[in-house]
Amino acid sequence: MIALLLRDLKLAFRAGGGFGLGLAFFLIVTVMVPFAVGPQSSLLATIAAGVLWLGALLACLLSLDRLLALDWEDGSLDLLATAPLPLEAVVTVKALAHWLTTGLPLVLVAPILGVLLNLPAPGFFWLVISLLVGTPALSVIGTFGAALTVGLKRGGLLLSLLVLPLYVPTLIFGAEVARRGALGMETQTPLLMLAGITAATIALLPFASAAVLRINLR
């Protein structure tokens, strides 16, 4: 399992691996928003938490179609399925590698981009916490979507449509934590809901992903 994780990380950082794609997209969204909505800093402060969460979510979505498709195209997915690793472990490791190369960097740069959107000072802590708790769910749900659409030509479109509704609860509670935190309000309830969603997806979805992958590999 560690070998697979290390390989995926290595592939992501090497030329053409797609590391940085999500980051660049996140940067573009947050830089462009002030141009689009105008420079009133009070308005930006109000929408900052939501925009940052939406940007992070879409950046995550951007890299999902490569998650399993590359391994499927070059035949390594077939070979992994006949290897001693259970497919549940394969999809879990794939999701973890996706989070380490996409989700975690987004969490780390979010506070810097928060400055561009005039995020109120108490919001930075809660933004990082909410992204840290919420983005693993985005990777795990995304892996499930990728498993459903693996083998389809141009499956990215269908993947986005399938995954977006599944992302809604995470977005609602994640952005709510960040928004309430920025306003100095109580954040416990949405944070617990967010953590619950993440824990449930990590516990359950790898089994679903492995099951659909088995069917799709036939």
Add this chain to the structure above:
Amino acid sequence: MTLTVTDLTITRGGVPVLEGLNFALETGRALILRGPNGIGKTTLLRTLAGLQPPLVGTIKGAEDQIAYASHSDGLKPTLTVTENLAFWASVFGTDSIQPALDAFALNELADRHAGNLSAGQKRRLGLARMLVTGRSIWMLDEPTVSLDKDAVQMFADAVRAHLAEGGSALIATHIDLGLDGDILDVGANKAKSGPLDDFDGGFL
């Protein structure tokens, strides 16, 4: 371990392609799979490798014994030859990749990126993967495609060494490898029944 196939019917895309297959693959033996294009050789190998379930029939002795090589080599173009092999070695829990590099003359290419290799060199690397799996039953699907004469010889030698160590191999190929294996011609097993209901119950 002997691989035993009894009364096997296999499907591709909801259409039965081969039926009534019975054979046994014993240790130390090679079985050469023959048959016209589209008869279902690849589907048979995929079924035996456990990638899809058979429609009818049983496969015994295949569990965790099979190393499967498909048409594609499963190589990552941005990893080097060594990294590609070492990855598969650690997935299969074996440690040494040196014998595999030696057997397919890959030592000179060890530090090259797999993406820069020629088609034949990639295939050699894909076949070298079989050696690092440590599995006893090899399933090879057209292994000699794009190999030159010397490389075919290397491959045949590797299979012979594998058989001598008590392994076995099922090889779908149309060229003569010079192996003293039995020939399994599946042409006679072409399925007569029509397409199944195209509803895939797997998603239920």
